[in-house]
Amino acid sequence: MKLLIVEDNTHLASDMKQFLTENGFVVEVAGTLREASQRINDYQYDLVILDLGLPDGNGLALISEIKEKEKDVAILIVTAKNSLEDKVKGLDLGADDYITKPFHKVELNARVRSVLRRNKFNRKDIIVVDALKIDLPASQAYVNDKPLILTKKEYDLLLYFMYNKNRVLTKESIAEHLWGDHIDEADSFDFIYNHIKNLRKKITAAGGKNYIQAMYGMGYKFSEES
Amino acid sequence: MKQDKSKNRRTFQLLTRTTAIYLLFTFIAFYGSALFLTNEADQFIHSYLKHRFDRAQGFIQREMREGEEFNKLPYSAEIVKLPQPVDSTLYPVYADTLVHNAAMDEMLRFRKRISIFNINNQQYKLTMIKQMDDFYQLRDDIFGSIIPAFIMLAVGIVLFNLLLSRSIFKPFNRILGIMKMYKIGTDIDVEHVNTSTAEFVKMQQLFHNMLDRIEYDYRHLKEYTENMAHEIQTPLTVIRNKTENLIADDDVMERQASAVKIIYDETNYLSRLGNTLNLLTKIENGEFNKVEELITKPIIEKHVEAVAELARLKSLQIEHRLDAMHKIMIDPFLLDIVIKNLLRNAIRYGTNEGPIRIVTETDSLNISNYGPPLDVSPEKLFERFYRNGNPQASLGLGLSLVKKICELNQMDITYQYDAHQHIFHLKQSDN
Incomplete structure (x- = not known):
């Protein structure tokens, strides 16, 4: 899979x-x-x-250009938070999804994968990690x-972990992924703990390993070896 | 302090004040000139009569010296030969007297003169009287006409000033009206009032210059906030990503976990702060202006649904009783923010003493939660960066955001603490 990042901040881009x-x-x-x-x-x-x-103009112009040329390419736009108009315009012009700055890398990864999966004929509809399997079209683990x-939340959480295997997902990133800004982040940490506890319980009860580990009190990591 | 003093003092309109002063001055001037005129008249009467008496006396003396007999003396003159000499320097003496005229049945005013003269070393006393009612009539008429003239003048001035204040002060009052209507950052062209009165032209000029300066500063300040809030996001994303790299690095975390955690938390805080301030600025700029009439029931239900799970985890009940007809005129995005923040607030501070209640009626929306009373006065609640209790967890901008949105959409939001419940009451004004 080949991606193009259009971003003028070199640190962020790299x-x-x-x-x-x-x-x-x-x-x-x-x-x-x-x-x-x-x-x-x-x-x-x-x-x-x-x-x-972008320094030489608004990225929306590029969306129109891509759509005019009928290129078979998915588009994920990056907007500042609350730029509702840009977001709506972008999606109207044919962007597939959006992500708001500042985003978590793991969230970006999840978005990229889900856009690609929805957009591509050669999509991977099934994700497998060890004994765990997710059937994406059926939303079934x-x-x-x-x-x-x-x-629903447990499924979203598991999928988020599996998309970002072997990565530390901070509590902030999980909160944002699951609830958006319906909740103050610090409030949500207890809820995340709750969800993860339940998820672990369900997986181990069904014969799976304890895939999810807490990391330094800051987040969680999903990996095959426990 | 100075201000308070001038506030308590009674104020008068400029024209009323000048008119009053003007009338007082005219009254004094009129009174003065009336005194002057009557005095002049008195002197005139006196010198005229003196002249007549002198002539009569001269005639009498001449006749007597020549030994003539009088058969008729002028001015009812009486001549008396004085047995003993008197000091003639004390004479002539004048006196005014009233005599009743039986024919006309009126009192007439007479002047009497008593004088002394010598003929052949014999002193004579001469008494003459002359009627002078006509003169006095004239003198009194002069004095009497001054008061009606003054009253007419006063009435004239007052009427004239009333007209003046309508016409001359019209531009002034319009400029004042415009000043009153002006709201900072509204971006509406300030109306120019046509006037050729130099003072008003100057005032209007100053007012416009002041507005330009205020608007300029305001715009710059807003731009600055906006740019800060926006431009800060990319570097923050970079910092956060780098920090996430560190979190994934076991070597680093074993030694520096707490430092990394602080960097990460503060970065997140800054980023949320920037976003919220940015949102606040955008709301103030009126960028969310797709006002529509929204039926609140489905929107509130959607939000309740979104937080139901969180509430459950906190053992909080959410009850709602929603009027299907309750509507608010507002941009949908803003209504989302209002409801989201009020709900979030209720969940954050709510205790499980009782349920969170959302009730809509024909024209009002109430949301309440149980909890201990506030530590501070309720006005503080809507201030930026105010948080009750735990300061780390929230930005303290949610309720000020709600308040700002309400202000800009003709809605009143009030807070009340009653029977262990914090109650927010939201009502849209009629216009």
């Missing part, structure tokens, strides 16, 4: 590039609208991650091929 590369993507970076436009013309990408605030009964 950070995103490194992270997504570690997650198995081929990543290129463009710092301006013109450079991005050129690259899209010359190469084939599966997904463009597009920051709207299995342990050793036995269906696991999860609440």
